[in-house]
Amino acid sequence: MSSLRSLISQGRQFYDSRDYYNAYKTFERAYKMFPDREEVLLWKGKTEIKLGKLKTAINTLRKVVEGYNKDSWEALYTLALAIYYYSFFLATSSSRKKNLKVALDYTEKAYIKSKKNKSEIASLRSVIIAELGQLGEAEKSLSAVRKGNNFNPPVSIALTHIYRLKGLLTEAIYEIDRVLLYEPNNVDALIERALVLRDKGTYDQALVTLDIALQTEPTNILAMFFKAEVLETVGRRNEAMALYKVIDSIVPSPLIKKKLSASQPKSLPSKPLSPSAPINWNPKVWVGKKLSIYEVTDVLGEGGNGYVLKAKTPKGNEVAVKVLKIYTGVPEEHFDTLISEANSLSKLSSDPNVVKVYAVHVDKFLIEEVLTGNLTFYKREPPMLVMEFMRGGNMAELMHEDKFFYSTQWNKAVYRAIASVASALYQMHKLGLVHMDVKPQNIFLTEKPNYPYDLQNVKFKLGDLGSVVRVNGKVLQLTVEYASPEAYLENAKPYFDVFSLGMTMYVLLTRKLDRPDLQEMNNAYNCYQRKDFNCVRYEVRKAQGKLRGWDPNVPTEVKPLLMSMISPDPVRRPTSLEVHNLLLKLL
Incomplete structure (x- = not known):
């Protein structure tokens, strides 16, 4: 059994090295073993602040100053800091002002009780006074701890804060750069x-x-x-x-x-190539209703080709229901593949790297009725796919979480995700199908990670099979930002998916959607809408030219593979199986 001292020492080592997740786990362990120790609560509260758990930190630190040691200047100061930080997240000026006054009171108490760290406490106090609008008083309150031109980072940061609020931005930059020069x-x-x-x-x-x-x-x-x-x-x-x-x-x-x-x-939706528009519809009409045997409980989102609903089976199991949008035009073009390939989709979804499809409900005659204006049928029996509900969200969402994106585990997680999708695409291509909408929003996580180190346990699956087209079938829609240029000119091919997967890997590694041919891709889409195919071919050639000159800034270890995947020449692209095997070597 670990001693209190060893746990505190270990936790502080993690804390000092900015490994706040492991620090928190260590202090949590110490708290469970020694729940009444002031030092444990103090370090637990400090780490909670570092993890952004401000309300939890406030509750933890109040236990110290209200239950164990009201004279602990360190607990008083840290509690004031947590309350000050939390004030930025309050919705009204009155609630924020009230919160700041409480924080100020704790800094006053901390300053009186402390025998050291006076400058740190005084600096926080002056910042809070400044936030309350008393800028002159804030600067005056620093005078006791300002000693000539001696370097004092907390004081300089506080002074910068005051200068900034006064509008003295040149002075503020000078003062803060003094700190950053040394730290x-x-x-x-x-x-x-x-x-x-x-x-x-x-x-x-x-x-x-x-x-x-x-x-x-x-x-x-x-x-x-x-x-x-x-x-x-x-x-x-x-x-x-x-x-x-x-x-x-x-x-x-x-x-x-x-x-x-x-x-x-909102995610980037796929867009139909033919000039058409979906019927005007509010998906919330299904909430609380049953579609087939599935009771709809919520609307999860909307994409270019459908609405995603959360539903329950009669046994209470959660599923995702994708209701396909009906576009004006020739309806069979949008639904023939789903009708003819229902068995293939069900077979494909048994692959561990693909979101399971439990059922495909498409009735062409019903769709024809809807297009005549009879929306009662669309409300009652819409075309839909019933799929596995993925609790972990998708890679597009995860990519925007800094704690994951900037972690040392991120690149490996991206490689694993892309490898999983490549394996899924290989099975799909063997069945003669093309996904046609590979992008970060369609790579789903089996569970939501809490911390970067959880990424190694997450599994990734390719979803949204509602976009699937048979090989050599007509391209009906695409997501411009991830599509290959030749998708405007050719029938569906497996190498379309490989290009989109490469672009997906680039976006996930860089958090940038800046492919050099994006303007040309959008121009080609607009030309296609006008049925000006000479214009489409012209823009596609320009897009391919720009891709040839692109040097994406990605890790060296994966760059040759990524460059081959997004090659403007389809024959130079690897197969999905080759992508999978090459990525496995990096894991």
């Missing part, structure tokens, strides 16, 4: 510098600085929050909302929920 990995200083850059309007530099902070400390909740705000300011709304969603899972707050409810992040 380039000081996360508090990096965040403060990013906020000065944000206030100057240099948003790109602010984002770069916040990314450096998050590379140093991936779980820093304030860095995440300020990054999301800057992303929102510059119009990168989907990225901002994805980050807000991550924050909401760590520190639920009315402010974050308000932002999320205003604009949920």
Whole structure:
């Protein structure tokens, strides 16, 4: 049985090396064994702050100052810090002001009780006073701990904060750069510098600085929050909302929920190539109703070709139901493959790397009725696939969580995910089918990881088989951002999927959707909509030319494979089986 001292020592080693996940696990273990020890609670609370668990940290630290040692300056200071951080996540100015006053009171008590670390406590106190709008008083409160030009990082960070709120941005940059000159990995200083850059309007530099902070400390909740705000300011709304969603899972707050409810992040949908439009429909009409034997409980999302619903079987098992959209035009083009390949899809879904398909419900005569305007049938018996419900979400969502993306485990997780999908595509291609919509949103996780080290236990599956087309079948829709250029000109081929899988790997490794031919791909789509096929061919040739000159910035170990997968020349691309085997060598 481990002793208290050894557990505290081990936890502090993890903490000092910024391995906050293992530090937390160690202090949690110590807490379970020694629940009444003040030192355990203090370190548990400190680590909870580092992991962004602010409300939990506040409760933990209150146990110390209210139950064990009201004179502990360290617990008082740390509690004030947690309350101050949490104030940023409150929805109203009145609630934030109230929270700040409580934090200020704890700093006053900590300052009185402390015999050391006076400058650190005074710095936090001055920052809180500044946030309450008393800028002159805030600067004055630092005077007791400012000693000439002596270097004092907490004081300089606090002074930068005050200068920034006063609008003295030049002075603020000078002051904070003094800290970063000697302590380039000081996360508090990096965040403060990013906020000065944000206030100057240099948003790109602010984002770069916040990314450096998050590379140093991936779980820093304030860095995440300020990054999301800057992303929102510059119009990168989907990225901002994805980050807000991550924050909401760590520190639920009315402010974050308000932002999320205003604009949920949307995935990139596939788009039909033929000029057509889906019937106008609200999928919420199915919630609380039964589709076949499945009771719909929620709407999970909407893509280019369907609505995804959460439902329960009569035995209470959860399933995902994808209701396919019906487009005006020739309906059999959209549903013939599903009808003729229902058995193949069921057989395919027995593969461990494919999301299981339990049932395919498509009635062509019913679809014809719907297209005549009789929507009663669509409400009662829509065309749908019943699939395995994947609790872990998808790779597009996981990619936007900094704690995973910046972790040392991320690249290996991407390689495993791509290898799993390549294996699934190999089985699909053997059956004479092409997926036609491989992208991060369609790579699902069997379970949601909590920490980066959980990634090694997660399994990945290829989903959304509603887009499947028979080899040499007509291409009906595509996701422009991941599609191969020749998909506009040819019938469906397995090498379309290999290209999309390569582009998916690039996006997952870089978190960038900046393929050089994106404008040409969008132009080709618009030409296709106008049925101007000379224009389509012209834009496709331009896209292929740009791809030939592209040098994507990815890890050296995987670059040759990725380059071959996204080659503009389809014959140079590896097969899905070759992709799978080559990636296994990297794992």
